[in-house]
Amino acid sequence: MTKRNSKKQIGIKEVLLSLVLIVVLWVGQEYLDLDLANGTPIIEAEPTGALQVYFTAPRYPDTGDRTGGLDMKLVAAIDRARERVDIAAFELNLPTVTEALIRAHQRGVRVRLVTESDYDDRLGPIELRRAGIPVVTDSRSGFMHNKFVVIDGQETWTGSWNFTVNCTFRNNNNALVIQSPLMAANYMAEFDEMFERGEFGPTSTDDTPHPFIDLNGIQIETIFESEGDSRTRMIELINESDSSIAFMAFVFTDSDIAQAIIDRHRAGVHVMGVMESRNIGGLGSEFETFERAGIDVFRDGNPYALHHKVIILDESVVITGSYNFSANAARNNDENVLIIHSPDVAAIYLEEFDRAYDEAVDAARNN
Numbered sequence: 001m002t003k004r005n006s007k008k009q010i011g012i013k014e015v016l017l018s019l020v021l022i023v024v025l026w027v028g029q030e031y032l033d034l035d036l037a038n039g040t041p042i043i044e045a046e047p048t049g050a051l052q053v054y055f056t057a058p059r060y061p062d063t064g065d066r067t068g069g070l071d072m073k074l075v076a077a078i079d080r081a082r083e084r085v086d087i088a089a090f091e092l093n094l095p096t097v098t099e100a101l102i103r104a105h106q107r108g109v110r111v112r113l114v115t116e117s118d119y120d121d122r123l124g125p126i127e128l129r130r131a132g133i134p135v136v137t138d139s140r141s142g143f144m145h146n147k148f149v150v151i152d153g154q155e156t157w158t159g160s161w162n163f164t165v166n167c168t169f170r171n172n173n174n175a176l177v178i179q180s181p182l183m184a185a186n187y188m189a190e191f192d193e194m195f196e197r198g199e200f201g202p203t204s205t206d207d208t209p210h211p212f213i214d215l216n217g218i219q220i221e222t223i224f225e226s227e228g229d230s231r232t233r234m235i236e237l238i239n240e241s242d243s244s245i246a247f248m249a250f251v252f253t254d255s256d257i258a259q260a261i262i263d264r265h266r267a268g269v270h271v272m273g274v275m276e277s278r279n280i281g282g283l284g285s286e287f288e289t290f291e292r293a294g295i296d297v298f299r300d301g302n303p304y305a306l307h308h309k310v311i312i313l314d315e316s317v318v319i320t321g322s323y324n325f326s327a328n329a330a331r332n333n334d335e336n337v338l339i340i341h342s343p344d345v346a347a348i349y350l351e352e353f354d355r356a357y358d359e360a361v362d363a364a365r366n367n
Helices: 012-030 071-080 095-106 123-130 165-169 181-195 230-240 255-266 287-292 327-331 343-366
Strands: 044-046 050-055 084-089 110-115 135-137 147-151 155-159 174-179 212-215 218-225 244-249 270-275 296-299 309-313 317-321 335-341
Touching (some): 050 343, 071 095, 071 147, 071 155, 084 095, 084 181, 095 110, 095 123, 110 181, 147 181, 155 181, 181 218, 230 255, 230 309, 230 335, 244 255, 270 343
Parallel strands (some): 084 110, 244 270, 270 296
Antiparallel strands (some): 050 174, 147 155, 155 174, 212 218, 244 309, 317 335
């Protein structure tokens, strides 16, 4: 292509007009969240972001050697914090993480904890209060079931991993670490609702600042419950699947989501599942419903617990977070859900699914 040259000089009026137009476009995008071409919501780009996925490596039988787990990666991240660490923990009893939070507080980092009131007597809340770190509980019947950490308004940790000894060394879990100010803003807004305004469960404000972001080409949706509607979005995505569905579930009692999966199975989509064995006989469990529908579903093979809450669609979309597939998660609890559109991320989760599935098959053969 030939490069054009022009000797025409640009005057001050043209410069001022261009600046005005730039400001108008910026305001439209930043504050109105609009695509000015057609007035529709946009996906906000995060050009410098990064995403990492971690899985726990359960040790059984448990020999008591509880070192070198996923907790040490979080500890290293907390030790790098310089300004702020906000942690929403269903349960916190890991000494390593508790000590890292106290170290951060002692060097001047603002550290705050929101925790489930049923677990307010655990090591973490007790030791943090003793160190002068503020702790808030939900004080209600529904669960504050989140497991997330936000560091310096940049780094967000979330997933199924409770910050406990069992979840770190015995149970199957996943954790995502996302380097993104936009994602951190989502989770900080949710944290502030709970910590500063005492808004929990369905009383929370549905005001996620960046519900759709683009992280280096990876599109991520963020939904918080129970003020959001992740169930409807999950069913919508399941209904759109046309080749495969794989799921790993600690609890699966939501009949609407289960029916959507069964409908896709009957439409020819290949469906496979692994469910936590201790919960498959519980009230409302969909395990036998899946079996009767002819779906390839197994009890997990971990003698402790499979704690994932994951659905993988068409090897390209991952649904994950703290959200068990249950009515309580949808209606009563504080939860967070990430929907990640990325074949690369899906491939990582499928490797974990294959490992859990193979282990479940081996356990079934040996019983």
